[in-house]
Amino acid sequence: MADNQNMSRMARRREDKFTKGSAPKPPKRLWRRILKWTLLAILAFFILGVGLFSWYAKDAPEVTQAKLESGGSSTIYDRSGNEITTLGLESRDYVKASEIPQQLKDAVVSIEDRRFYDEKLGVDPVRIIGAAFNNITGTSDGLQGGSTLTQQLIKLSVFSTKSSDQTLRRKAQEAWLAMQVQQKYSKDQILEYYINKVFMNYGQYGMSTGAKFYFNKSLKDLTLAQTAFIAGLPQSPAGYDPYEYPQKATQRRNAVIDAMLRDKKITATAAKQAKATPITDGLKPKQQQTNTATNDKVIDSYLTQVIAEVKKKTGLNPYTDNLDIYTNIDMGAQRRLYDIVNTDEYVNFPDDAFQTGVTMTDPNNGQVLAQIGGRKTGDVRLAYNRAAQNTRSNGSTMKPLMDYGPAIEYLNYSTYEQMTDEPYTYPGTSISLYDWDKKYQGRISMRTALEQSRNIPAVKTLSTVGMANAVKFLSGLGINLPSSEQYLSSAIGASVNTVQEAGAYGAFANGGTYYKPYYVSKVVTADGNTQTFNSQGSRAMKSSTAYMITDMLKGVLTKGTGTSAAISGLYQAGKTGTTDYSDAELQQNPALNATGIAKDAWFTGYTRSRVISVWTGYDKPTSHGINYAEQTISQEIYKALMTYTSQSLTNRDWTKPDTVESYNILKGSNPGTAITGGSGDTTKELYVRGHGPSSLKAAVESS
16 A cells, blocks of 8 residues: 555656746747847836936036026016016125035035035936935935936026926926036036025025024134035025924924934034034024115015915015016106105105005006105115905995996996985994094985985995995905905995905996906016916906996096096096094093094095005004095095006096986985986986986986
8 A cells, every 4th residue: 555655756857847948949939039029128118208308408408607606586677578686686695615615515415415526427317216206105204306506507507496387397307407407517606506596495505605694603603513504505595484383494404404413424422512502592583674765666466476476376485596587667757656655755645654555457467557655765675565365344436346346337326316315324233334524415316416425325225236236246356255245335445455446446447347466577587488477358347337437436536525526628537536544442541532534544546547546544553543634645646646657648537428417416306317409407327228317207306
């Protein structure tokens, strides 16, 4: 039995051996074929890559020593293409390579490009492959990406730093230019350019400038901890802000120290001591930036909005991305506006604390042509812009926007629509509404109510129109009224700024189309990419509404509350606005309860070519009010600026559209009675076509 089992096992082994030994081997020709096609594929990809690289590189912009030495900056142009200022060059202390401490060089190289001195091409294939692998796997040491210091210098000097711009074309051009720079300049020169180029936040460029800004020291006097902070800041100047984010700033500084220790640039003891140092050690108190350039003072408010708009619309940074920014600013009007509010040549201001915000636009395209956000602001740069950032109640300038405009648009009111100015209490409350004179005029027309700025007819009109219609109408004019202000009291004022108001009134000026106000017309990057901007108009109201409101607002300047704004011979329309103090505010300062004291005073006026919106008041309104005489200052500012700007423009009246009918209406008739002859005391009034007095039952009310 055992012998049989042994014989069987031996037979199986012989069978297995025979089977294994007889397995077919792959032909050598197959392996050669696979190797051949693999090599051909690699060669094809290489040729394709070289060709694509060459195709992209041929259009690369020129890199010059001037570009490498200059700080990241942008040039700002006015609407005529004239350069008016630059951003980024004002705060940069350039240092030569011989003045840069070795400790800072070591810190920068360790954290940004540890193989910097060994690279022969200006690009590092090892880092590129490593960065690509990290991107794929999602792993990273948090220290270095795929770009060398030389490539980063090219990015800062020639291209934008926007992440979405990191296209294959851009990366190819960046690498090509880096190779050129590598062949032309020494390592010390490249490092010098980089150290002087980087943005250090708060308008500071270059590490020497940063050292003085943050520590009031020269580079050679920095401690190791301070040097590491300066070297690590450029990766994210705002994100590692030691004033706002001390913990993140500490982490970044310590990462630099660890990198220096790794590269044996410092000892473990020195690293430990530096990391134990608080980030605030030697840090100066946060300071407010100033600017003494006269031209920059003139355009400061406008520039604030330009910077914000470029960032919002393009994602680019005007301080670092070497842009050409073309704006809509009219420098002649801007200088005149600056002089109007900062001298006593045009307007007599009560004191230097009296403030204003002014915006002038072109109603036919939405371009902001001039803007002032304050007066007597000193040398503060990018100061608070009251024209765009201040939202104060606009008083009666809201009436055409929220009350009478919607009444014509949705209810086909005529300019003669009869209203009653009488004692009024807000529904459901015990709050009574008054006008400034505490008087009532009885039955009056909508035209008279608007010209004389009577409050009670306005609130009644809003009640009839309905809040939903009013909010809808405002929204079409770029004003989104929050739910917290959707009450009848908003009929005589809600929170807006002069930019919003100028845009909204622009629709009256141009016949019913709303153009959102904007500041920048074109942005050109260093590599030639151009983005153009304009405001796409949207129909906000019927032509009949725009024309009828304008016709009534003409009377505000000739016989209403806005006579101080009137310019002889000029076709113009406008509306005044003042706001009262709340009971709570009057309790803080009872002196403000005197007759004729207002909290805010507005005037918004326009021609067919220009809209000017003016707010005046005090930043701390409970400490000082605006007396009756001072309430006309907003009109005087408007008048001075409109007088200047209208000199170069055609003076054109508005043309009545076919959607509007004009009638001579017998005064006192209710509803209006049209008079075809020349007899009787009449008034010329406007009606939406199809809703004229002929469809009404004429009656004359006896006196």
